[in-house]
Structures are given as structure tokens and as C-alpha cells.
Amino acid sequence: MIVVNNASGGYDGTKKVNSVSFQAKKGKLTGIIGPNGSGKTTLVKMITGQLPCMEGSITIDGTAISDFSSKELAKIVAVLPQHGENSFDFSVQEVVALGRYPYYKGLLKRATSEDERVVRDVMNITGVAHLASQSIASLSGGERQRVLLAKALAQEPQLLLLDEPTNHLDLSYQVKLMDTLKERVQQHELTVVAILHDLNIASLYCDDILLLHEGKMMAHGTPSEMMQTQVLQDVYRTQLHVQGHPVEAKPLIALAPSTQQNVPNQHESVTMEQKGDHLCMQAPFLYKTLSSALIGEGFSWAHTFINRHVPKNYACSDAKQEFQDYIEQQRYSSDETVGMMTAAFIEDVGVASVNNVTAYVTAGVGNACDASRAWQQPTHAAPGTINMFLFIEGTLTDAAFLQAMMTATEAKSAALRDRGVRDEQAQTLATGTTTDCVSVAATQQGKTIHYAGTATALGKAIGKAVYEALTQSLAHYDQRVGTRS
Ligand SMILES: Nc1ncnc2c1ncn2[C@@H]1O[C@H](COP(=O)(O)OP(=O)(O)OP(=O)(O)O)[C@@H](O)[C@H]1O
Numbered sequence: 001m002i003v004v005n006n007a008s009g010g011y012d013g014t015k016k017v018n019s020v021s022f023q024a025k026k027g028k029l030t031g032i033i034g035p036n037g038s039g040k041t042t043l044v045k046m047i048t049g050q051l052p053c054m055e056g057s058i059t060i061d062g063t064a065i066s067d068f069s070s071k072e073l074a075k076i077v078a079v080l081p082q083h084g085e086n087s088f089d090f091s092v093q094e095v096v097a098l099g100r101y102p103y104y105k106g107l108l109k110r111a112t113s114e115d116e117r118v119v120r121d122v123m124n125i126t127g128v129a130h131l132a133s134q135s136i137a138s139l140s141g142g143e144r145q146r147v148l149l150a151k152a153l154a155q156e157p158q159l160l161l162l163d164e165p166t167n168h169l170d171l172s173y174q175v176k177l178m179d180t181l182k183e184r185v186q187q188h189e190l191t192v193v194a195i196l197h198d199l200n201i202a203s204l205y206c207d208d209i210l211l212l213h214e215g216k217m218m219a220h221g222t223p224s225e226m227m228q229t230q231v232l233q234d235v236y237r238t239q240l241h242v243q244g245h246p247v248e249a250k251p252l253i254a255l256a257p258s259t260q261q262n263v264p265n266q267h268e269s270v271t272m273e274q275k276g277d278h279l280c281m282q283a284p285f286l287y288k289t290l291s292s293a294l295i296g297e298g299f300s301w302a303h304t305f306i307n308r309h310v311p312k313n314y315a316c317s318d319a320k321q322e323f324q325d326y327i328e329q330q331r332y333s334s335d336e337t338v339g340m341m342t343a344a345f346i347e348d349v350g351v352a353s354v355n356n357v358t359a360y361v362t363a364g365v366g367n368a369c370d371a372s373r374a375w376q377q378p379t380h381a382a383p384g385t386i387n388m389f390l391f392i393e394g395t396l397t398d399a400a401f402l403q404a405m406m407t408a409t410e411a412k413s414a415a416l417r418d419r420g421v422r423d424e425q426a427q428t429l430a431t432g433t434t435t436d437c438v439s440v441a442a443t444q445q446g447k448t449i450h451y452a453g454t455a456t457a458l459g460k461a462i463g464k465a466v467y468e469a470l471t472q473s474l475a476h477y478d479q480r481v482g483t484r485s
Contacts, residue, residue, distance in 0.1 A: 001025050002047060002159060002191060006056035009046040010215075015054060016042045018215045024159075024208070029185050029192045031202040033226075034212035035236060040195045041082060043212065044161050047193065048079055060159060074102040078157035080148055082164050082195070092139070092147050093132040096123055099154030122153040125180050127173070141168035149177060153184065160184075162194040166201055174198075178205045199253045203227055204245070211235060227251035270391045272351065272360060275330070279346045281305040281360055281389055283441065286336060290401040291439030294323055295339030299401075304337040305389050305439065306330075307362055312343045340437045342385040345480060350472030352465045355457070356393040359408075359465035361386065363473040368416065368430030370423035377425050384433035386412060388466060389441070392458065394449045396442040403452035404440045407459045411466035412436070419474050 002024040010016035017039040024030040032040045045051040047058055049065045058065045060076065068076075078099070090098075099122075100115040123129040126146045131139065136147060145168050152160060165181070166174040182205055184190050196202040202209055203223040211219045211226065213235045219226060226232060227242050228251065241254040268284035286301040296302050306327065316322045323341065327334045344364030352359050367384030369377075388408055396404065413431040423430045452458045 001061060002193070003059045004043075004047070004056075005058070007043075007046060007053045007058050008055040009042060009051050009053050011042075011051075013054075016215050017046065017212075019056065020210075020212070020217045021056075022208075022210050022217065022220055024191050024193050026158075026191050027185060027189045028207040029182060029194065029205055031206035031209045032193065032195045032212060033197070033199065033202055033209055034218075038212040038235075039215040040212055041163055042215075044079075044163055044193065044195060047159075048077055048161055049073055071102060075155070076158045078152035078155040078160050080145075080152045080160070080162040080165055082167065089135050089137050091133050092128055092136055093119065093123070095136050095147055096128070096150045096154050099151040102155065118156065119150075119154050122150040126150040126153070127176060142170060142173055145169060146173065146177065149180075156188075157190070159191045159193070162192065164195055164197060166196070166198060174201065181205070199227065199232075199240075203250050203253060204248060223250055227253055270358060272349070274346060277310075277346075278306050278308040278330070279349060279360070279362070280332075281307075281391075283391065285443075287391065287441035288396070288401075288444045289338055289439055289441040290405065291338050291340075291441075292437050293338045293340045293439055294320055294437075295327060295334060295337055296439070299398075300335075300338070302336050302338045302441065304332045305360075305441065306332065306337060306339040307346055307349075307360070307387050307389065308339065308341050309346045310341045310343060314341070314343065338389075338439045338441070340385075340387045340389075340439070342387050344385055344387075344477070348473050348476035348480060350469035350474075350476065352468035352472065354461040354465040354468075357458070357461040357465045358391045359462075359469040360389040360391075361466065361469040361473045363387075363433075363470055363477055365416070365421050365430065365433060365474065365477065367434050368421045368423055369432060369434045370426045370428040371431040373423060373426035373428055374434070384435070386433050386436045386470065388412065388436075388438045388470070390439065390462060390466070392440065392442040392449075392462075394442055394446055394458070395444050396440075396452070397448065397450050400449050400452045400458065401440055401442070403459065404462055405438055407452055407454055407462045408438055408440070408466045410454070411463040412470055414463075415467045415470040415474065419471065421474070 004020055004022050006019045006021050008015045008018050034040050046053055097119050126149050128146050128150055165177060169177060181192060185192050206223055209223060209226045218235055219229055219231050233240050242251050245252040270281055270283050272281045283303040286303050289300050289302045323339050324334045327337055327339055342362050344362045346362055348362060350361045363386045364384045390408060416430050421430045449458050454463055
């Protein structure tokens with residue numbers, strides 16, 4: 001374990017790192033982040049003993065750095081510097097083998113079979129084995145970085161210090177290198193301290209993160225603690241948008257340009273047109289959208305919203321792919337489209353606008369269902385669908401998006417109740433149908449709206465717009481069924 005205790009250091013008597021204290025533990029990856037010139041490299045140089053501490057102390061397993069001989073230090077500490085060292089015209093294998101030098105014994109200082117095994121292993125895990133006989137001078141920046149990491153690992157150090165290890169690496173090698181490191185850290189009880197500029201890499205791989213600013217330690221904590229903190233935004237003087245990572249329980253950090261480019265024209269509004277078997281609602285620019293739709297599920301940015309009529313007996317082993325193909329055939333871009341299907345007649349669409357909300361709703365209630373009794377019904381005869389598209393002017397928070405969905409759902413249930421739509425199997429009033437779908441799209445321009453519950457202006461508008469649009473659509477449906485029977 002490294003203990004940095006009130007350590008200060010710098011150059012020519014000027015402190016560039018001021019009273020920094022932290023511990024880097026065995027089996028943990030500690031990240032150092034901070035803006036350019038904040039003292040990260042200086043701190044790492046102090047830990048390797050390249051720069052003395054002007055004040056305070058740095059110890060490795062209880063022994064001060066200054067008390068180690070250079071040979072002892074070379075065995076236990078390995079460094080991957082920011083700017084790859086000049087290795088003349090050695091082959092890759094020779095460079096990696098240099099990492100074993102502190103272990104060579106005897107007057108002739110020859111490599112043993114154990115040294116050769118370690119060199120082979122680390123070349124394999126860093127993916128440079130195939131370059132073994134190539135000259136290091138002929139490698140790309142990324143390949144060279146991996147060779148130098150192999151050399152550092154060949155040293156089998158207790159402490160590995162890395163200065164921007166993912167510099168020069170393409171995405172796949174960034175992940176491979178960090179995965180390799182993480183595995184080594186856990187399996188070999190290695191202590192790793194890495195300077196990282198990429199906050200997402202730091203968030204994904206570090207156990208602890210240290211934030212430096214103008215030589216001082218501003219904060220120290222786990223990725224979740226660090227990425228939520230205002231101090232991070234203040235230090236980088238940049239607005240950060242932090243979300244949950246889609247597949248890892250880690251924060252994901254998104255940057256946004258500080259100057260708005262191509263400010264959309266808010267005066268244009270959403271248009272709706274029937275195009276053959278689908279309704280196309282076209283927004284004038286990309287709207288942030290939360291939806292349960294087959295295409296564009298979850299949060300996405302979309303300007304095209306498709307409500308496609310399909311026959312009642314529509315069946316497809318991969319409906320998503322089939323729908324995506326359909327969207328492409330219609331010459332829409334599937335990654336900016338929200339797409340829902342319905343067996344209901346799209347001509348029966350109900351449309352209602354209330355203040356900053358417009359709702360487009362189609363409804364088929366042939367399979368209306370009481371959600372509280374659905375568990376009693378093992379199967380449902382056929383899908384019946386209420387598709388709701390909501391368009392909102394305003395900047396919605398994620399909570400407001402979710403509340404908008406709740407409010408829309410409650411208004412839908414009320415509209416069904418008031419028209420006496422029943423769950424034929426349960427013999428109770430229906431709350432929806434079995435395959436309903438909803439999308440909430442917002443301009444994300446103008447005032448931030450934090451809530452969309454029924455106590456708020458937005459919630460009230462959503463409730464009324466959905467109720468009216470659905471009631472209209474049900475009336476059209478009743479007329480049509482009445483006309484037909
Ligand atoms: N050899 C040196 N002599 C004098 N000053 C130096 C020396 N090396 C760095 N500095 C200064 O020390 C301060 C901290 O530099 P350092 O390299 O530690 O920052 P850093 O956080 O690693 O920056 P970056 O993210 O740009 O790599 C800077 O003001 C820098 O100009």
C-alpha cells in the first residue's frame with residue numbers, strides 16, 4: 001500500500017503539488033484526474049522517487065520512498081510514462097525483456113527460463129506477441145504503448161504507475177488494456193495508480209479517484225461519489241451530464257458543446273400525415289424521446305414518429321428487424337425514428353393540443369384489459385392496442401419524462417373508464433389494452449420542467465390532451481364498428 005501523507009513537491013524550489021494525502025491500496029486501481037497542469041505527473045514523479053518530497057512523506061508498505069535503493073525500487077515499482085521512452089532500435093521482445101533486468105542474477109546477468117516465460121506471458125496478454133521480432137521504432141503509437149505496458153508488467157512490480165495509459169490507443173485497445181490491468185490488479189494484488197484524462201475510463205475501471213486542481217487535492221472518492229460532484233464540473237469549468245451506464249453500475253459522463261449550434265426554429269410544429277398504412281408524425285428537429293415503442297425504445301432523439309397499421313394476424317419471428325426493414329424501405333432513418341405498430345385503424349386517430357402538449361392517439365379496444373386482473377387470464381385472444389404519441393415544448397428532466405408517462409397512462413385509464421370500456425374476461429372496467437405503447441417527445445428547448453405529475457401545469461395539460469385525444473379516437477372507433485355492424 002502507498003501512503004501519501006501531506007506531500008508537497010515541485011521544481012526548482014517551487015511547489016507544484018501541495019499537501020496531498022491519499023492511500024492507494026493493494027488490489028485496487030486508483031485514478032488521478034485533473035485538468036492540464038494540475039500536478040498529476042509531478043505527483044507520480046514524487047511517488048516513483050524521481051522528485052523528492054519538499055514536505056510530508058510517501059511510503060510503500062511502511063518504508064519511505066527515499067529509504068529504498070534504486071535497485072529495490074526498480075523491482076517493486078514500474079512506470080509507464082506519458083511520452084514513450086526512446087528505446088533505440090531494439091526489437092519488441094528485447095524491449096519487453098528489459099523489464100526483467102532487475103531480476104537478472106550473476107555476473108553475466110542472463111535471462112532464466114522463468115524470465116523468458118514472464119516475457120512471453122505479458123506479450124500475449126498485451127497483444128504484442130506477433131510483433132516480437134519487429135523493431136520498436138517501426139511501431140505505431142498505440143502498438144508502442146502496449147509494448148511499454150508489457151515491459152512494465154514483465155517487471156512484475158508491486159506498484160504500477162501509469163501516465164495516461166490509454167493515450168494513442170483505439171477504442172478496442174483502450175478496453176483491452178484497461179481490462180488487462182484490472183485483471184492483473186485483482187489477481188496479482190497489484191497496486192495501480194493511473195493518470196487518466198478520460199473520465200469515462202476512470203469511472204469504469206477505477207476503484208478510487210483523486211481529483212487534482214492547481215496542485216491541490218480537491219476531492220477523493222469512488223467513481224459514483226466523484227462523478228456526481230459539483231466540484232468536478234467547477235474544476236474542469238465544463239458542464240457534465242451524468243447518467244447511469246447502460247450495462248454497468250457506473251456513472252457515464254457526457255459532454256455537451258457550450259455554444260448551441262443550429263438553434264432549431266421553435267415556431268414550426270409537429271405535422272401529421274397518413275402515408276399508406278402508417279401515420280407519420282414529423283417533428284421539425286430532433287426531440288428527446290422516452291418510449292416503450294418497438295423502434296426507438298428507451299431514451300433516444302427522434303424527429304420521425306411512425307404509427308403503422310398491421311393486420312390483426314401479424315406475426316413475425318423478429319418483429320423488430322421486420323419493422324426496421326419497413327422503416328428503411330419507407331426511406332426514414334431508423335435511428336431517428338420511433339415506431340409503433342397497431343391493428344387499430346389509423347384513420348381513427350384522435351388529436352388534441354393543450355398549452356404546450358399535443359397528443360396523437362389511436363385506439364383498438366378489442367382486447368381491453370383491467371391491469372389489476374390480468375394475472376387471472378392465462379392468455380389473451382388478440383392484441384388490442386392504444387398507441388399514444390405526446391409532443392411537449394420544453395426541457396424535461398428524466399423524472400419529468402417518467403412522470404409524463406405516468407400521467408398519460410392515468411388519463412388513458414380514465415378515458416376508458418368514462419366510456420365504459422370493459423375487460424370482457426374479468427368483467428370489470430378496463431384500464432388499457434394488452435399491448436399499449438407510449439412515447440413522450442420533448443423539444444428540450446426553453447424552460448426546464450422538473451415535474452409532470454397532475455399537480456403541475458405540464459401534468460394537467462398532458463392529462464387533458466391524452467383524455468381528449470383518446471376519447472376522440474374511441475368515438476371514431478365506435479362509429480366505425482357501429483357502421484360496420
Ligand atoms: N520539469 C519541470 N520544471 C518546471 N516546471 C514544471 C516541470 N514539469 C512540469 N512543470 C510545471 O508543473 C505544473 C504541473 O505539471 P504536471 O506535468 O505535473 O501537470 P499534469 O497535471 O500532469 O498536466 P497534463 O495533464 O497537461 O499532463 C505545471 O505548471 C508545469 O508547467
